[in-house]
Amino acid sequence: MWDLHDHVVLTSHPRIANKAPAIHWGAASAHERGPIIATFADTKMRNAIGAHSGSYTVYRALAEAAGSLKHNHRPDLTNTSPVVDIAPNPAWHDPTRIVSMDPYGARIQQDFAHLLEKDIDIRPTIAITRASIQMPELMDAIRKGIIPVDGTVVKSTGDVVVTKVAMEPVWYLPGIAARLGIDEGDLRRNLFQRTGGMYPELITRPDLKVMLPPIGGATAYIFGDPQGFSDPKKPLAVRMHDECNGSDVFGSDICTCRPYLLYGIERAILSAQKGGAGLVVYYRKEGRSLGEVTKFLVYNARKRQPGGDTAATYFTRTECVAGVQDVRFQEFMPDIFTWFGIQHIHELVSMSDMKHGALIKAGITVGKRTTIPADRIPHDASVEMEAKKAAGYFSDDKTDLDLTHVKGRSIHEY
């Protein structure tokens, strides 16, 4: 049944007989840059470390083990191409400005048709579709006239039309290292050793510079026409949102995540309605990229500590448990904006100085910064909010509270 060899080669990139196309990251055209090949149809063609679909590569491997997915399956890409064309811009041809995604990831049928015809298994890392969304909070705002019906973005039914873009992470390792200000070798060694040995090629194949890591990607929700993104004169409201399942889906009142997301979407729609566009990007970085187990441990520690869950100790509790306050690496976040050709953001819906700083560093200017209105902050989330303001996060509303008095529920008060 299996076409696996009894002798397992521990490196999937044998140095001999390697016929893989070279990748010249940031080259002047897709043709010169070359395709990224992270599939297994012909391992000699592979020119990247890792595999497609982020962490779902593990499920795909299970399906192959179980025999429900054939090893030799090739995707039929008929009719899958993007519903809007995101055209190349100069940043695509610069090896330093986009380092965490493949700018040509949505265009493989356009740019690498000649290779696909030769049966080389190149896969999209970006997919662009259209959707109609219904969010109860938006429908309420539409009913109340806070968000007007325009018939294009906002329908009279309360439906909101979006173009959405899903992106898998594709890392150009020298660029990732440069963003973090570290040596590429140190990056590779840490990634290999501190994950328990994922991808020996990080060590054995320093010539392979591109890696598809097994992590979540990002999804961009576009309101209005993305063709205006690169025109700094057209209004553009933006929120970059890091996943928080407990709030985004389940509405937990310990944080402001879903209310902030909704406020960002509302501002994005209003910006689109002013002849511009809006953009909300959702990054799979649950619990500051520490994951939900760590997050819940921290919640318990916050709510049981002597003195209660106060804004004064908000950050320390995460640091005690996780060793670090935050590992979201906003350094890579701007790549998506750069990819779209965005040079100026008129309204940034975020209080995070890390996000703002990363955009500025990427050469993207920011007009106004707006923060969530006070009446949308859930009660228990005031701890987070005041701790962030005191730590210097941006806010329209500067108060000078005694942080030990801004207190959330104890573990017994539910």
Added chain:
Amino acid sequence: MWDLHDHVVLTSHPRIANKAPAIHWGAASAHERGPIIATFADTKMRNAIGAHSGSYTVYRALAEAAGSLKHNHRPDLTNTSPVVDIAPNPAWHDPTRIVSMDPYGARIQQDFAHLLEKDIDIRPTIAITRASIQMPELMDAIRKGIIPVDGTVVKSTGDVVVTKVAMEPVWYLPGIAARLGIDEGDLRRNLFQRTGGMYPELITRPDLKVMLPPIGGATAYIFGDPQGFSDPKKPLAVRMHDECNGSDVFGSDICTCRPYLLYGIERAILSAQKGGAGLVVYYRKEGRSLGEVTKFLVYNARKRQPGGDTAATYFTRTECVAGVQDVRFQEFMPDIFTWFGIQHIHELVSMSDMKHGALIKAGITVGKRTTIPADRIPHDASVEMEAKKAAGYFSDDKTDLDLTHVKGRSIHEY
């Protein structure tokens, strides 16, 4: 700055001088089972493949590379322990009944205190906290009296109190292979080769039987008191929900995911209010575990195909693109229910025969199956719904439609 050796050892589990405690999966007590050590404080103590936090291990490795997280950090677990005690049940002592999570994952401070005191870096893989949630749809149902206020689970403010449990995947590889009906060696080879080489130890260390894969875990939302879970006489309503970010968060109308989730929560609350409990488990299996890029490619193919997006071709389009309809592996899903000691589910809110079948196979009996009421199905989602019913999914509402006439929007109709 780095404490890394210049000479990188490609296996993180040197065979020599291994002093790691043995794991006897399914042994009669935590002590006999032994701790799972997947940390790097002392690599000679490691007795598992992979690392903690699922795919977020990659971010942690980045943080160590960037110097923001110290290599020698140990979590301070003060006050982090579970808010409810999930007591061991006989299934914990059976190597076959729980294979995808560590039953002792929430109890390391109880069960392995003597090892933690010796500074051995054992970490929780399960965390249990409490939360107060506000979901607009629930608040509306509470306002309308569909969900009554009881003062304990449902407050007069519209807040709903939950106990929530986050779980990291911990795989006992012989058990995983047995569930899939395949050879453990085939499983290990596929996992290694078809992910691009994650974890050489899958090949080099067949003696290591436990793996923490870099995938998302699951979160259980408990309504009412979990202590009654194991009493088959106490009402229990359940939904197991596989992540769908586009609907769960953004309310896309192409599927029934968020409406189904909300209906499951509603039934769970009502069951808790009848003196029993409710349980909604959220599994990180985006897009049938194929990921969002594949999902969006499929949406485009569905909406552009000749004849339009009909129920008749719903499943084939995923298979064309992905090579398989679904890779969610419901085979492992019941482990969480088994871990809780659940023997009987009074009401299962799901139309999936795969989920139902997996529960039955795990020895969990099911009373009533309920499906989403027709008036909660978004218009464009009727394609999915009718395709599933025709494919034999369970439904209260058996219709006999011509599937080519159940049609969603084309790509131009937004």
